[in-house]
Amino acid sequence: MHRLVIQAPEIATQDLKQLARLSDAHQIEAISQRAFKLHGAHIGNEEAVADFCESNQLDFAFIPEELGVRDIGLVVMDMDSTLITIECIDEIADMVGIKPQVAEITAAAMRGELDFRESLTRRVALLAGLEESALQRVYDERLHLMAGAEEMLAGFQSAGATTLLISGGFTFFTDKLQSRLALSRTIANVLEIEGGKLTGHVNGDIVDAERKKSELIALRESLGLRRDQVVAMGDGANDLPMLHEAGFGVACHAKPKVQAEAPYCINRVGLEGVLNYFR
DSSP: EEEEEESSSSOOOOOOOOHHHHHOOOOOEEEEEEEEEEEEOOOOGGHHHHHHHHHTTEEEEEETTOOOOOGOEEEEEOIIIISSOHHHHHHHTTTOOHHHHHHHHHHHHHHTSSSSHHHHHHHTTTTTTTTTTHHHHHHHHHHOOOOTTHHHHHHHHHHHHHEEEEEHEHHHHHHHHHHTTTEEEEEEEEEETTTTTTEEEEEOOOOOOHHHHHHHHHHHHHTOOGGGGGGEOSSSGGGGGHHHHSSSEEEEOOOHHHHSSEEEEEOSSSSHHHTTTTT
C-alpha cells in the first residue's frame, strides 16, 4: 500500500478528491498548505494520476505507506541548479565576460548532448588567468540556496540521515556549503590555482556521472542501508545514474531528459517537497 503525495503552490480541494478517486485512496491528510498525502493509494493507477497531475500542474509521488523520514539514512545531492540556484562555472565565466560561451556548453552537457568530462575540461580551460578572488565574489554575490533547501536538510539531518553533496562543480563552493549547512561529506572538482590565478586545469580525476553513482553506492554500503533508505537529487544528465541507484531518485527542476528518466520529479515546489515524501 502507498500514500500519494501531492504538492503545488495552490491545490484545489476538488483536485484532491478527484485524485483520491483515481488512486482509490481512502483518506486525505494535509502535510502543509502546499502538500497533501492521500493514504491507501494504489500504484497501479499511476498513469491516470500522472496525466491528471500534469494537466493540473501538480507534483506527485507514490511512497510506500510504511516509510517515514527516520527510515532515510542517506541523502545525496547535486550542487549546481539543485542545492543552489546557479551554475557556479557560468557565473565564474561572467567575471571574464564569457558567460554565454560557457553557459552554452554547460546547458548542452546537462541535457546529455556532450560528454561531461570533455565539457568541463573545455569550460575550465576558458577560465585560465582569472583571479582566484573571483570565486569568492561568486559565492558572496550570486550563490543562493534553492528554495526549501534548508528545511529539507534540517528535516533529514534531525532524523539522523547522512548527507553527501557530490558535484561536478568545485570544492571552493562545496567546502563552504559543507560548513554552512552541516553536511556530512562533500566531493567535487579541485580547480588548479597558481600565483593566485586559475590555470585552466582541474587537479585529479573529474567528478562525473560514474563517480557520482559509485560514491553513492560505496556510502550506502558502508552505512549498511537498503536502496529504499537512500534519497538522491539532481537536475542534469550526469545525475541520472546516481538517481537510479537511490530508492528515491528525484529530478529537481530538471532538464527534460532527466525528468523523463528519473523515478520522481519535483517541479512546482522547492526542495522541501522531497522531505514531504516522508512526513
